[in-house]
Amino acid sequence: MNFKSKLKNILSAALAVSTLLSGFTPITTYAAQVNEYVDPADIWVSANGRTNELDFNATITQETSWCTVCNKDTIMLTYRTPEYTKSGTTALNRGVKFSDGTMVDGKTKGNLDSGRPNQDASYSTYHWTKSICQTCGTINSVDGKDAYGFSRNVYGLNSCDHNFFLDFDNTTYTPYNENYHTTVLKAGRYCQFCKGTKARASEKRESHNFTETVDGQIGNNRFFISEKCDDCGYSTSEYVTAKSVVSSYYGNADNKSHTVTVSDLSDSGVHTSIRYGTSAGKCNLTSAPNYTDAGYYPVYYEISYKYQGETMTENGVSYVWLLEDKKDDNNGGTVIVLPEKHEHDYRYLETVAPSCDNLGYERWQCDGCGNL
Ligand SMILES: [Zn+2]
Ligand SMILES: [Zn+2]
Ligand SMILES: [Zn+2]
Ligand SMILES: [Zn+2]
Ligand SMILES: [Zn+2]
Structure with a gap:
């Protein structure tokens, strides 16, 4: 209305x-x-x-x-x-x-x-x-x-x-509920001086004529989905989480191969794919690289999230950190030196420029553990 x-x-x-x-x-x-x-x-x-x-x-x-x-x-x-x-x-x-x-x-x-x-x-x-x-x-x-x-x-x-x-001949639409609006078709004649109207109106309930827009908001790890009825103006919106976490691995070099682990926390409907690489900007491996020898290996990744045709990309780096397997003769045990608990030391990573559906943001990552 x-x-x-x-x-x-x-x-x-x-x-x-x-x-x-x-x-x-x-x-x-x-x-x-x-x-x-x-x-x-x-x-x-x-x-x-x-x-x-x-x-x-x-x-x-x-x-x-x-x-x-x-x-x-x-x-x-x-x-x-x-x-x-x-x-x-x-x-x-x-x-x-x-x-x-x-x-x-x-x-x-x-x-x-x-x-x-x-x-x-x-x-x-x-x-x-x-x-x-x-x-x-x-x-x-x-x-x-x-x-x-x-x-x-x-x-x-x-x-x-x-x-x-x-x-x-007038048609008006009034929102009824989340699914329907009321359509009133009113047709007839009116006095052009007083606007007095002789009309017949018919009323029916029709489904909203929704137009959906999906905006990727990578800085918030979500898609913003809004639906608006073109006829009555009724609108709804919701967020869909698009988040995968690539966790670093810390441990001893134990002659077994180790790599980063991925947990996908995205809502259903979000299709996630990840590419890995050993240097930034060159993510073309479909599986994460494995490491066996002691060392500190950055694993760069590029996650693409897709929801109903809208795609957004997240770049980051995690680490595989394998420590020398030191045998201590005194107790014969294995000492695993995990990185000590630390204050995250966030370093500037990149700035994502604002675009039509994104405000733009900066990404920072901890130099010590790779936490984003
Ligand atoms: Zn007069
Ligand atoms: Zn009149
Ligand atoms: Zn409607
Ligand atoms: Zn890519
Ligand atoms: Zn940290």
């Missing part, structure tokens, strides 16, 4: 402004904003007092008409609001002409049969009209001094001329 609710906000903001300033001066500003068609019944504002309510829901235009007070053509602010009655037929059929219930004779009172549109009343194909001369300020001066409405803050009923009805 994007369009409608936005319009409602504009309207209520404008109404708030116009209620603060007494009278009816600034009304042209919001009349100008309501340039797109909206059925007034769908955005009806209740107000205290019949005339106020008609004012709030009016379509307001500036028109040139003959003012009987100024005795010339003047600009008139003209207010038109659809008539909604419980019976669906105009009160004018029963002789009621004015919004205060006054009959065509200008003396007796009748029943307006008014109600709230979309609740207990429907559009009668008549509209309520009032005008204000912008030169002398007289209300309904067009009708002449003898008319009941002259210089009185009331609306009079007029037929919505069928020559000025416009066709329309």
